[in-house]
Amino acid sequence: MTGSRSSDLRGAPPDRVRDALSDADSLSGGRGFAGLLHDPPNREGPVLVRDVLGRQPLFVEKRAVDPASGVAPTDPGAWSFDRTDLGEPEPAPAGTVTSRAGTERVWSLPAEEAVDPERGQGAVDRALDAALGDIDAGCDAGADGDDLAIAFSGGVDSGVVAAAVPDAPCYVAGFEGCHDVEAAREAAAAMELDLRVVEISHDGLVRATREVAAATGRRNPMDIAIAVPLYLVAEAAAADGVGRLAVGQGADELFGGYSKVADPVGDDRVAAETVRGARTETVRTLPNQLERDVLALRAAGVEPVAPLLDDRLVAAALALPGELLASDGERKVALRRAATDRVPESVRTADKKAVQYGTYVSRELDRLARRAGFKRRMDDHVGQYLDALLAE
Numbered sequence: 001m002t003g004s005r006s007s008d009l010r011g012a013p014p015d016r017v018r019d020a021l022s023d024a025d026s027l028s029g030g031r032g033f034a035g036l037l038h039d040p041p042n043r044e045g046p047v048l049v050r051d052v053l054g055r056q057p058l059f060v061e062k063r064a065v066d067p068a069s070g071v072a073p074t075d076p077g078a079w080s081f082d083r084t085d086l087g088e089p090e091p092a093p094a095g096t097v098t099s100r101a102g103t104e105r106v107w108s109l110p111a112e113e114a115v116d117p118e119r120g121q122g123a124v125d126r127a128l129d130a131a132l133g134d135i136d137a138g139c140d141a142g143a144d145g146d147d148l149a150i151a152f153s154g155g156v157d158s159g160v161v162a163a164a165v166p167d168a169p170c171y172v173a174g175f176e177g178c179h180d181v182e183a184a185r186e187a188a189a190a191m192e193l194d195l196r197v198v199e200i201s202h203d204g205l206v207r208a209t210r211e212v213a214a215a216t217g218r219r220n221p222m223d224i225a226i227a228v229p230l231y232l233v234a235e236a237a238a239a240d241g242v243g244r245l246a247v248g249q250g251a252d253e254l255f256g257g258y259s260k261v262a263d264p265v266g267d268d269r270v271a272a273e274t275v276r277g278a279r280t281e282t283v284r285t286l287p288n289q290l291e292r293d294v295l296a297l298r299a300a301g302v303e304p305v306a307p308l309l310d311d312r313l314v315a316a317a318l319a320l321p322g323e324l325l326a327s328d329g330e331r332k333v334a335l336r337r338a339a340t341d342r343v344p345e346s347v348r349t350a351d352k353k354a355v356q357y358g359t360y361v362s363r364e365l366d367r368l369a370r371r372a373g374f375k376r377r378m379d380d381h382v383g384q385y386l387d388a389l390l391a392e
Contacts, residue, residue, distance in 0.1 A: 008035050008036040008037075008038070009033060009034075009035035009036060009037060009049075010033060010034055010035050010056045010081060011030060011031060011032045011033035011034060011035075011051070011055065011056045012028075012030045012032075012033035014037060014038070016028060016029065016030065016033075017033050017037050017049055018037065018039075018040060018041055020107070021037070021040055021041055021049070021097065021106060022041045022042070024106055024107065025107075026051075026052040026095070026107040026108060026109060026110060027052070027110065027311040027312075027314055027315045028311065029311050029312070030310075030311055031055055031306055031307075031309050031310050031311065032051040032053055032054070032055025032056050032309065033049065033050075033051050033055075033056055034048075034049060034050040034051065034054075034055075034056035034057065034058035034081065034092070035048070035049065035056070035058065035081070036048055036074060036079065037049050040097070043097075043099065045074065045099065045100070046074045046099075047074065047097045047098060047099045048060065048073055048074055048079055048092055048097070048098040048099070049096075049097055049098075049106075050092045050093065050094050050095065050096060051094065051095065051107065052094055052095040052107040052108065052109060053094060053250075053283075053286050053287060053290065053309065053314070054091075054094030054095075054286065054287025054288075054290055054291060055286075055290055055294075055306065055309055056081070056294070057081060057082075057083070057091070057290075057291045057294050057295055058079065058080075058081060058091070058092040059079065059080050059081070059082070059083045059085075059086055059089035059090060059091055059092065060073045060078060060079045060086075060089070060090050060091075060092055060098060061073075061077070061078045061079065061086045061087065061088060061089065061090070062087075062088035062089070062090045063088065064078040064079070065090055065098075065103070067100065067101075067102065072099070072100040073098045073099065073100070074098075074099060074100070079092075082295075082298075083215075083216075083217055083295065084214070084215065089217070091287075091291060093105070093287075094287035095107040095108060109280070109283065109284070109318065110315065110318055110319075112318070112319055114276060114319060114320060114321035114322070115319045115320070115321065116321070117321055117323060117324055120316070120319055120320045120321055120324050120334065121324060121334055121337060121338070123315075123316040123319065124313070124316045124317065124320070124324075124334045124335065124337075124338050125337075125338045126312075126316075127310070127312040127313040127315070127316040128160065128313060128335075128338045130310070130312050130313075131307045131308065131310035131312060131313045132160065132161070132163075132164035132307055133164075135148075135161070135164055135165060135246060135305060135307045147168075147240075147241055147242045147243060147244070148165060148168050148242070148243075148244045148245075148246060148305065149168055149169045149170065149171055149237040149240075149242040149244070149245050149246070149302075150162045150165065150168050150169070150170045150171070150193075150245070150246050150247075151170075151171060151172075151230065151233050151234070151245055151246070151247045151248070152170035152171060152172050152184050152187070152188065152193070152195065153172060153180045153183060153184055153248075153352070153355070153358065154172075154180070154183030154184040154185075154186060154187035154188070154347065154350060155183070155187075155248070155347070155350050155351075155352040156251075156332065156335060156336055156339050156343065156347060156348055156349075156350060156352075157248030157251040157252070157257075157308065157335075157352075158170075158247070158248040159187060159191070159339065159342075159343040159347040159348070159350075160248075160308075160335075160338075160339050160342050160343060161246050161247070161248050161307060161308070162191065162193055162246075163191065163342045163343050164307070165246065166191070166192070166193065168194075168246070169194045169195075169196055169237075169240070169242070170184070170188055170193050170194060170195045170196065171195075171196050171197075171198060171233040171236055171237050171245075172184035172195065172196075172197055172198065172233065173197075173198035173199075173200055173229040173230075173232040173233045173236070173359060174197075174198075174199070174200060174229065174358070174359035174360060174361075175199070175200050175359065175360035175361070175363075175364055176199060177360075178358060178359050178360040179353050179357075179358040179359075180229075180353065180355065180358035180359050181197055181199075181359075183350060183358070184197075185197070186346070187343075187344075187346070187347045187350065190344040190346055190347060191343065191344060191347065196236065196240075198232050198233055198235075198236045200228075200229070200232060200359065200360075200361065200364075202364065202368060204232065205228060205361065205364055205365070205368070206368070206389065208228045208231050208232055208235075209224050209228060209365075209386070209389065209390075210389070210390065211231065211299060212224060212227045212228055212231050212296050212299070213386075213390050214299075215295050215296055215298075215299035216291075216292050216295045216296055216299075218292055219386055219387065219390055220383060220386070221362070221365060221380075221382040221383050221386060222356065223292055224365070224386060225355075225356035225361045225362045225365060226289075226292070226293075226354075226355055226356050227292050227293065227296040228361055229355055229356075229359040229361055230247075230293060230296055230297060230355070231296045231297070231299065231300045232300075233245070234296070234297045234300035234301065234302045235300040235301065237302055238300055238301030238302050242302060243302060243303060244302060244303050244304075244305050245297060245302040245303070245304055245305065246304075246305040246306075246307065247293070247297075247304055247305070247306055248308055249289075249290065249293060249304075249306050249308065249309060250286065250290075250306060250308045250309040250314075251308045251332065251335060252282070252332070252352075253279075253282045253283050253285065253286055253289075254279075254283060254308070254309075254313070254314060254317035254318070255279075255317055255320075255325060255331075255332040255333075255334060255335040256275060256279050256322075256325030256326040256331055256332055256333070257331050257332045257352070258278075258282060258331070259331075260278055260282075261275055261278040261279050261282060261325065261326055261331070262275065262325075262326035262329075262331050263326075264277070264278035270282075274322060275322035275323075275325050275326050276320075276321070276322045276325065279322075279325055280318075283318070286309075290309075317334070320334055324337075336348055336349065365382050365385070365386075366381075366382055368385065369381050369382045369384070369385035369386075372385055372388070372389075374388075
């Protein structure tokens with residue numbers, strides 16, 4: 001391997017990325033990659049790469065995207081893993097190669113036919129074993145500590161991750177009395193885990209909102225309400241000397257965890273009218289979501305570890321028939337079956353609330369907005385409140 005520096009590429013070794021580029025292999029093994037690849041096959045000069053699910057954020061200076069600017073996207077200072085390093089950051093599209101010649105889509109999600117249920121479940125079982133067996137695979141060095149902790153909400157996603165490393169401390173954030181904290185306490189007791197609760201206050205919510213907005217560039221109520229609890233969990237873990245935080249991200253998108261996937265017909269949130277089609281739509285939202293989450297976690301001082309986004313598990317999930325995604329009122333069917341004997345039945349079957357609601361963060365942002373004079377009768381009153389708050 002010549003001319004490659006590990007700091008230029010995150011998530012995978014350069015040789016693996018070169019092979020993935022040569023073969024146009026979207027799921028080449030690992031948990032995503034992004035960065036500057038030196039000596040790419042069949043191309044002149046270095047290129048910027050970002051995997052098909054955008055599991056590693058990557059940004060390019062806006063003017064460098066214009067071939068007439070005279071600045072190449074691969075030039076020093078024209079790209080970064082951190083958007084705050086750039087004046088006008090533009091996300092590099094997931095699944096692409098970017099160079100002076102422009103941006104080329106190289107990797108796309110596999111669009112294979114569904115396998116039969118027995119084969120599909122077996123593939124998920126094996127892939128989950130493998131992904132959890134090397135939970136630290138692809139984790140970059142550079143965080144302040146080497147210890148691993150778990151972002152834990154008491155559901156099956158974080159439950160299977162925590163069960164793989166039972167000695168790791170678990171963290172949950174939320175306002176007093178919220179669903180996620182109570183669910184995490186019950187699940188941690190059932191699994192005999194060390195749970196640490198981060199109680200959110202209004203002052204903490206305001207502070208974290210500003211810090212998340214600065215790190216991610218997101219200012220809308222939904223993104224803020226999702227990222228703030230994750231940021232506060234990561235911040236607490238980092239304060240305890242933790243350098244890596246394992247998360248359950250990706251499970252809902254890959255395995256059919258949303259109501260719009262379970263019953264897509266007539267749901268205006270998806271265009272598809274089949275469970276598999278709606279699931280594919282939600283998977284395609286992952287690059288945008290993961291950019292936000294990874295940037296928030298890194299801003300809080302930890303490096304994320306996402307075993308449920310392992311290529312082996314992604315490939316197995318994408319091949320599932322609809323009945324193993326959502327059926328008879330049950331969601332994430334294959335994942336829940338794979339979790340049998342890994343977690344207690346109460347955790348395996350637990351209902352999950354979206355993090356913004358399960359932590360009460362959305363509710364309390366609404367309360368703060370109304371206290372500040374932004375009433376519900378106003379259009380997007382929480383968004384207006386956030387604009388005012390972030391302008392201070």
